[in-house]
Amino acid sequence: MSLNLAHNTAWEHPQTVRLFANKPPDERMVAYLSGASPASRVLDLGCAGGRNAYWLARQGFDLYALDASWAMVEHTRNRLRPYLGQAVLQRVLLGRMDDLGVFRCCTFDTVLAFGVLHFAQSRAEFDRALKEITRVTKLGGRLLLSLHSPRSNLDGAVLRLTEEPSVYLRASGRKQVMLEPAQLDQWVGEWGFEPLAPTDEITTPTERGWRTTVRGQYVLTP
Numbered sequence: 001m002s003l004n005l006a007h008n009t010a011w012e013h014p015q016t017v018r019l020f021a022n023k024p025p026d027e028r029m030v031a032y033l034s035g036a037s038p039a040s041r042v043l044d045l046g047c048a049g050g051r052n053a054y055w056l057a058r059q060g061f062d063l064y065a066l067d068a069s070w071a072m073v074e075h076t077r078n079r080l081r082p083y084l085g086q087a088v089l090q091r092v093l094l095g096r097m098d099d100l101g102v103f104r105c106c107t108f109d110t111v112l113a114f115g116v117l118h119f120a121q122s123r124a125e126f127d128r129a130l131k132e133i134t135r136v137t138k139l140g141g142r143l144l145l146s147l148h149s150p151r152s153n154l155d156g157a158v159l160r161l162t163e164e165p166s167v168y169l170r171a172s173g174r175k176q177v178m179l180e181p182a183q184l185d186q187w188v189g190e191w192g193f194e195p196l197a198p199t200d201e202i203t204t205p206t207e208r209g210w211r212t213t214v215r216g217q218y219v220l221t222p
C-alpha cells in the first residue's frame, strides 16, 4: 500500500522515516506525562516514526497515533506491535490532522501535536485541525504542541511570505504556517485552549540554517 495523505512524498523516504524514528522522545512530553495515570488516553498527531508513541506504549498509556504518511504509520505499527499486538492496526492510523472523524468527541486526556500543525497549507486548514483537536479533547484535557516560528531560517534563505498572513513558502515550493508564541496562544485560544505555562521557543541549527521552534502547553477550558 502506498497511500500518502500528506501530499508530500518526502515523508515516505526510508531515510526520513529512520531520521525521525531514531530521535529520543520529546523531553517535555516525558516530563509532563511521567506523573500521569497510565489510564490517560493520549493522541499523538503526526506521530512520524513513533519516537513518542513508542515511549507512550511502553509506559502503558491508552495510546492512539495518527500520521498522513503510510511509511511512517507502517514503521510505527511495527515498532509498537510487541507492546500492543494486533491492536496496533486500530491504534496507529493513517489520516490527516484536519479530519479526526475516526475519534468521538471528548476522547483524549492529552493531544500531542509536535511539528505537524505548521504543515497546514493555509489558515483554514490550520483551523480545521484545531477544530478537530478541540472536538476530540476532553474538557480540562491538555494540548502539547510545537511548531516553527517565522524567525526560522530552515532552507538557508529568508522565508517568503505568501499572500496569506503567517503562511510562508519553503524552498521546496510547499507552504507552511509559522507563528510567533503570542500568535500561537491567540490562535489556539480562539478554540478554548489556555496556556498552562508560558509558551517558549528554542533555536537549533539545521543542515542549511536554523530552526526556531515555538512550544506551547494548553488546557481546554469551557
Ligand SMILES: C[S@@+](CC[C@H](N)C(=O)[O-])C[C@H]1O[C@@H](n2cnc3c(N)ncnc32)[C@H](O)[C@@H]1O
Binding pocket: 006, 011, 020, 023, 026, 045, 046, 047, 048, 049, 050, 051, 052, 066, 067, 068, 069, 072, 095, 096, 097, 098, 113, 114, 115, 116, 119
Ligand atoms: C516533523 S514530523 C513530526 C515529528 C513527530 N511528531 C515527532 O515529534 O517526532 C511531521 C510528521 O507529520 C506528518 N504530517 C504532515 N502533514 C500531515 C497532516 N496533514 N496530517 C497528519 N500528519 C501529517 C508527516 O507525515 C510527518 O510524519
